[in-house]
Amino acid sequence: EVQLLESGGGLVQPGGSLRLSCAASGFTLSSYAMSWVRQAPGKGLEWVSGISGSGGSTNYADSVKGRFTISRDNSKNTVHLQMNSLRAEDTAVYYCAKRSGSYSSSSADYWGQGTLVTVSS
Amino acid sequence: QSVLTQPPSVSAAPGQKVTISCSGSSSNIGDNYVSWYQQLPGTAPKLLIYDNNKRPSGIPDRFSGSKSGTSATLGITGLQTGDEADYYCGTWDSSLSAGVFGGGTKLTVL
Numbered sequence: 001e002v003q004l005l006e007s008g009g010g011l012v013q014p015g016g017s018l019r020l021s022c023a024a025s026g027f028t029l030s031s032y033a034m035s036w037v038r039q040a041p042g043k044g045l046e047w048v049s050g051i052s053g054s055g056g057s058t059n060y061a062d063s064v065k066g067r068f069t070i071s072r073d074n075s076k077n078t079v080h081l082q083m084n085s086l087r088a089e090d091t092a093v094y095y096c097a098k099r100s101g102s103y104s105s106s107s108a109d110y111w112g113q114g115t116l117v118t119v120s121s
Numbered sequence: 122q123s124v125l126t127q128p129p130s131v132s133a134a135p136g137q138k139v140t141i142s143c144s145g146s147s148s149n150i151g152d153n154y155v156s157w158y159q160q161l162p163g164t165a166p167k168l169l170i171y172d173n174n175k176r177p178s179g180i181p182d183r184f185s186g187s188k189s190g191t192s193a194t195l196g197i198t199g200l201q202t203g204d205e206a207d208y209y210c211g212t213w214d215s216s217l218s219a220g221v222f223g224g225g226t227k228l229t230v231l
Binding site for chain 1: 123153154156158160165166167168171172177207209211213217218219220221222223224225
């Protein structure tokens with residue numbers, strides 16, 4: 001059974017940093033791209049970042065480019081999102097999603113339950 | 122402002138059929154497969170349709186997807202109260218090199 005468990009969310013001040021983790025199980029992580037999708041309170045889904053199965057290709061939304069970094073450790077079955085220079089508008093539930101193929105352009109076939117990030121002073 | 126355009130809401134009676142549209146451009150829907158996601162209140166999104174018109178295992182055939190040019194459509198027949206949810210279309214944008222979603226459509230089953 002595919003399971004994705006996010007952790008690392010919490011309250012952080014503007015300008016601060018957080019590192020989100022996604023622990024994956026039930027499938028061979030290295031064979032699939034992974035992504036982070038966020039949802040601000042009462043708002044729709046926003047794709048944040050994606051990483052290919054090998055980790056050799058990464059992509060970012062313009063809204064987070066230069067501030068967020070996605071990475072993966074296939075040996076530890078984890079995916080990370082390092083978030084720096086956080087802003088109030090980054091406040092959202094962050095979902096980890098498995099892609100159905102090895103590239104970020106494939107559909108998100110499994111989602112975690114999400115972790116809440118709140119940026120506020 | 123979402124890259125893909127969906128109607129904010131749709132409604133229909135139980136047992137009826139509803140369609141939800143998703144409009145994009147040549148760099149996203151026109152160039153890539155479309156997926157649809159269902160988000161029930163208070164839960165994570167769930168894949169409903171992938172590759173324009175394919176259903177993952179466990180998704181009933183009441184749900185269908187289609188794509189034509191730069192637009193896609195989700196169809197739901199035999200509406201049930203349990204179908205009340207937010208529905209999102211999503212795809213890849215080849216120009217942005219990024220994933221994109223529609224703004225979401227809230228389905229109300231009257």
